[in-house]
Amino acid sequence: MIKILSVDDSEAVFAYVKCCFNDDQYFLTHAICGMDALDLLKKDLMGFDIILLDWEMPQMNGPEVLIEMKKLGVTTPIIMVTTRNKENDIKLILESGAAEYIMKPFTADIIQQKILQLIQIET
Amino acid sequence: MNITPQELKYFADYIESQLGIVYAPENYYQLETRLKNIADFLSLPDANAVYKKAITKGINGTFKQFLLDTSTNNETSFFRDFKVFQIVEEKILPSLQVSFPNSFNYRIWCCAASFGQEPYSLAMLVHEFLEKNPKHPPIEIIATDIAEHALKRCHEGVYSHLEVQRGLSSVRLLKxxxxNDSDHWVLKPEVKNRVKFQTQNLLEPFAGMGIFHLIFCRYVLIYQDNERRKQIIKRLEKCLRPNGYFILGASESALGVSETLLHVAESNVVFYQRN
Known part of the structure; x- marks a missing residue:
């Protein structure tokens, strides 16, 4: 089973992400903000196989959460999922340690394939 | 209320503009089925209500996501079956000079260029391989397709943000x-110029194609009947050098077609090598 942590303040986006992983192969956990995600990771640093991270969130934005996750020692592949689609945005996030970058809107096959590819590379 | 062909055309045009996927009128029934699924997801009574929502409120947000999602079945992608490309990258390209010591340039034929994702994926691997091995003899890629409109898109080398996310890593996307200004992604010349495109019907003679070290013929033969499939494989085999590599799609097989095409299985990938 692939354990995914989705960090996104939008319930609608999370509902769509849930549709993308609507089978027994995946187990999805939702954190509605960066702080919640960091709390979950502090409890269990290796608790997830993949982290999906939104950019635009109140309090802490995605890039800030990404930096905090790296400080915490998170080695789980992190995928930034965002409407931002400029080359410099992608560059910044990859240089900050994200494993992948998904531009919204995306389709189920895109997110599934990126996750499977990252997991196969990891194993 | 039933949705009309004109209303279905509205969605067909939208999907074509966003994804490059063409719904011909004879396939509008597929589109209608998909719109009914979207109606369920959006808690609307039927496909006609989906149309009304589209023209009054626009196609955006989750609605857009779901519409594009349900329209992309069977679309081609970059590095489709990426393990196949791993074999090319890690085994085939590094072994070319050993397997073919008398060759001074190497040739790859991609038999179904489609919109260019497969030949350009190969071109990226070749580019990276030659960057690491600058003294290696040149590697030429010829990509063919029967469809002129597909080759036109290959020549343009311009892809939507959905197309570039399908199979392509973000690192390669940036590289x-x-x-461009219309939110599409344009392939850089260092990869684009590595591929030569030409029209070729696989059922017609391969005049002037020459001899190849590697032939990619993936997901084309599934559309042929058994006899034609065998004939195409035998004719392609004649275009392969001894020791040359032949790669089919995951659901396709050359077993029993030729005694000189040897079946090789590596890392869960099946390919063939001419003896």
Whole structure:
């Protein structure tokens, strides 16, 4: 089973992400903000196989959460999922340690394939 | 209320503009089925209500996501079956000079260029391999397709943000593409110029194609009947050098077609090598 942590303040986006992983192969956990995600990771640093991270969130934005996750020692592949689609945005996030970058809107096959590819590379 | 062909055309045109996927009128029934699924998801009574929502409120947000999602079945992608490309990268390209010591340039034929994702994926691997091995003899890629409109798109080398996300890593996206003003991604010349495109019907003679070290013929033969499939494989085999590599799609097989095409299985990938 692939354990995914989705960090996104939008319930609608999370509902769509849930549709993308609507089978027994995946187990999805939702954190509605960066702080919640960091709390979950502090409890269990290796608790997830993949982290999906939104950019635009109140309090802490995605890039800030990404930096905090790296400080915490998170080695789980992190995928930034965002409407931002400029080359410099992608560059910044990859240089900050994200494993992948998904531009919204995306389709189920895109997110599934990126996750499977990252997991196969990891194993 | 039933949705009309004109209303279905509205969605067909939208999907074509966003994804490059063409719904011909005879396939509108597929589109209608998909719109009914979207109606369920959006808690609307039927496909006609989906149309009304589209023209009054626009196609955006989750609605857009779901519409594009349900329209992309069977679309081609970059590095489709990426393990196959791993074999090319890690085994085939590094072994070319050993397997073919008398060759001074190497040739790859991609038999179904489609919109260019497969030949350009190969071109990226070749580019990276030659960057690491600058003294290696040149590697030429010829990509053919029967469809002129597909080859036109190959020549343009311009892809939507959904197309570039399908199979392509973000690292390669940044390395090989630039974004244009209309939010599309344009392939850079260092990869684009590595592929030569030409029209070729696989059922017609391969006059002037020459001899190849590697032939990619993936997901084309599934559309042929058994006899034609065998004939095409035998004719392609004649275009392969001894020791040359032949790669089919995951659901396709050359077993029993030729005694000189040897079946090789590596890392869960099946390919063939001419003896």
């Amino acid at each position: 090989y593409f630039t974004k």
